[in-house]
Amino acid sequence: MTAPRETASPMFERPVESRPPQENRPALRTAAPIAAPIEPEGSGLAAALTAIRRRRWVLLACALVFPCLAILAASLMTPRYTATATVLVEAAEGPDGSRAGLPQDEATTEALVASQAEVVRSLSVARRIVRQLDLTHSPEFAWWLGGTARPGWGAALARPLAAPLAAIAPGLASWLGVAAPAPRPPEERAELAAAEAVRDRLQASPVPRSRVLALGFTAEDPRLAMEGANLAAELYVGDQRELKFAALRQASEWLDGRANQLRQELARTEARIAELRAALGGRGAPAPTADQLGRATAELAEARAALGQVEARLAALRGGEPAAPPPPALAQQRAQRDQAQQELDRLAEALGAGHPDLRAARSRLQELDRAVGAETSRAAEALETEARALRARIRGLEDLLRPPERAGQGPAAEIRLAALEREAEASRSLLRAVTERAQKTLSEVAIERPDARLLSPAALPGAPSSPRTPLLALGAAALGIGCGLLLIWLLETTDGTLHSGEDVRAGLGLPCLALVPMLRRHLLGRQLVEDYVVRKPLSPFAESMRTLRAALWLGAEPPRVVVVTAARPAEGKTTTAVALARSAAMNGERVLLVDCDVRQPSLGRVFRCEGAPGVTDLLLGQAVLERIIRRDHLSSLDYIPAGAAEIHSLGLFMSEAMVGMLDRIRRDYDLVVLDAPPVLAMADARVVARLADATLICIRWRDTPRSVVSRSLDLLEEAHARIIGATLTQVDARAHGRSGSADAELHHPRYSGYFRE
Incomplete structure (x- = not known):
C-alpha cells in the first residue's frame, strides 16, 4: 500500500515510498573505519604466506632479475686472480732446545700475529715489491697509464673511450669519470702511488687458532699474483732474519771492541810490570835463596815450553793446518759450516737457483763463513796475548835468575809491583769473560733461525678470485628475494x-x-x-x-x-x-x-531491441505497461528496456508513476x-x-x-x-x-x- 497523496502539495514535496511500512528502516551495515587496512585471512605467518602466494610472480621476478643483473655486471668486470702463500711466525730454538721470544698466552700470540700481518702490509714492503716487479710501468698499478683518474671496476670499459671522449667533450669525460692518460708523475711519487695500489691488493690475515699468516696478492695477471705473494712472503721472512742477525752482529761487534780494549789495557799493564821488575833487579834486590832459584828455574822451563806450544798453535791456526787441534768453539763452527755446505749442495741439486729455501741456505752459509773467520781471528788474538804474557813471564824469570848488579831496593816499588800484578790478573779474568761471551754470541749467530719461515709458496691460480659470479648471483638472489618481499609488503599495504x-x-x-x-x-x-x-x-x-x-x-x-x-x-x-x-x-x-x-x-544491446519504448515512455505517459514488457528469446524472462533517453530521469523516478x-x-x-x-x-x-x-x-x-x-x-x-x-x-x-x-x-x-x- 502507498501513502495517501496530498493534492495541494507538489509532487516533489511528497515522501516517495514503495516498500511496506515495516521495511522503512533499512538494516545499516557495520563497516570498518576507512583508514583500517584490509587484512588477509588469518594473521601472522599465515597472512604473510597468503600474501606471498597471491603475489608470487612479483617475488619470482625479483629473484630472477637481480641475479641476471649481477651476472651481467660480473661479465663486464675485469677478472682478478689471487695467489696465497703461508708463513709460520715462530721463535728460534736455542742450543738447549728451548723456545725464546714467543709468548705462551693465546691472546698475546694472536695480537703478535695480527701485528705481524700489519708489518707485511707496510708501505716499505709494498715499495720493495713495486721496485722488484717494476710495477710503475704496469697500467694496473700505475693509474697515469690507464686513462682514468683513479682505478675502479669500470676502468676497463673507460680506457678505450678515454682519449677520444676527452678530446671531443672534456666536460662529459670529466662527469663520466673518464680522462685522457695523465702525465707520468716524478719517480718518487710514482713509486709511492704504485705502492699504495699494491698495499690495497696485498692481504695478510692470521689463520684462526694458529701462528700462520696467509699472505695473498691480487692482480689481473695470475702469474703476477703468484710472484707478488711469493715476493711478499720472501721479503717478510728475510726482514725477520735480518733483524735478528743485525741485533746479534751489533752485540758481537760491541763484545769484540770491548775485548780489544781489555787486551790493550792488559798489554800495557804487563809491560809496566816487566819494567818495574827489571828496575827492581838492577837496584841490588835481595839475592834469591836456593829454593827460590830452583822454583824459578822450573817455572822458566815450563814457561818456555808453554810459549813453544802457543807459538806452534798460532802458526798452525794462521796456516790453516788441519792437524792442529782448533779451539772447541771454532771446531763447532767449522762443523756447522760443513753441514751448511752439504745442505746447500743438496738444495742446489733439488731446487732452482731462485728458490727461497736455496737463497736462505746460501745466506746461512755466508753467515757461518763470517763467523768462522771472526772466531779464527779471535783465537789468534787470544794466542798472541797469551804468547806475549809468556814472553813477559820468561823475561821476568830470566831477570830473577840473572846475577844482580845492584843491591838494595825500596819497599814502595815492591808494593807497586804487587798492585800491578793484581790489576793484570783482574784484566785477564775480565778478558776471558768477554771472550767467552763473544764466542757464545757467534755460536748463536751461526745457529739462530728467524722468527718466521715459509710454510708453502703461492701457486699459480687457476680460477679468478673476483668477480665470484656464483657467490655474487647467490647474494643478488637473496637481495632480490628480500626486495621482492618488501615490494609485496608495499603492494599489500597500498592495495585498497x-x-x-x-x-x-x-x-x-x-x-x-x-x-x-x-x-x-x-x-x-x-x-x-x-x-x-x-x-x-x-x-x-x-x-x-x-x-x-x-x-x-x-x-x-x-x-x-x-x-x-x-x-x-x-x-x-x-x-x-x-x-x-x-x-x-x-x-x-x-x-x-x-x-x-x-x-x-x-x-537494448543484450536483447537486440535498441530504440524500443521502455521505462521512460511509461513514466512520461506515452506507453502502457503491457506494451513495453518484452519476452527473452532464450528464457521465460520478461524485461523492460530503458526507452527514450531523458535528461530529467531523476524526476521520472521520483514520480507517482514510478511508485505505481x-x-x-x-x-x-x-x-x-x-x-x-x-x-x-x-x-x-x-x-x-x-x-x-x-x-x-x-x-x-x-x-x-x-x-x-x-x-x-x-x-x-x-x-x-x-x-x-x-x-x-x-x-x-x-x-x-x-x-x-x-x-x-x-x-x-x-x-x-x-x-x-
Missing part, C-alpha cells in the same frame, strides 16, 4: 581493493553473497557473457547466479524488487542483473528485468530486478534503491578501491536504501584459487566434477 568475501565483510560490513567468475575468451567464443548462464547452465558462472538467488531467497524477508548497482561503471552490474534474472527465470520463477540506467542503457509501476509489477512477478546506474555517477541509483525492497552492490574483484565502494554505500544509506549485500564480479578463478582465502576452496580441482563448462 577487495580480494575475497572476507575482505568485503571485514572492510565494508556487508555479506558477500556470491563470487561471479570471469569468463575467458576461449570459453565464450562468439556468444555474449549475458547468454552464458543459459548456454551453460551447469557452469561455475551459472552456479554463482544460483548462489546469489539463493542468498536473496534465504533472507528473513525475501525481497521482490532488487536493485543491482555498483559504485562506478564497468563493474559488471548489468551482466550480473541479466544473468541473475535469467537464472531465476530458468528456475520457474516469474521474473521481470527493468533497465533503469537511462543515460547508458544496456538491455513498482506496486503493480510487485504483485505480478516473483522477482523484479532493477538495473540501476552507478551510485557515484547519477542520483537515479539512490532514488531507485530507496523505492526497492533491497539493494545489491556489485564490486569488481581486485579492481575497485574500498574507499570508492564505502562512499557509494554511504550515499545509499543516506537514501535509506536497504543494502542486503555485495557480490564480487569478474573473479579470476585460477588466481583466486591460489590466494589461500577461505572462499577460494570452491575453485579447487576437487569440485570440478560438479560443473560442466
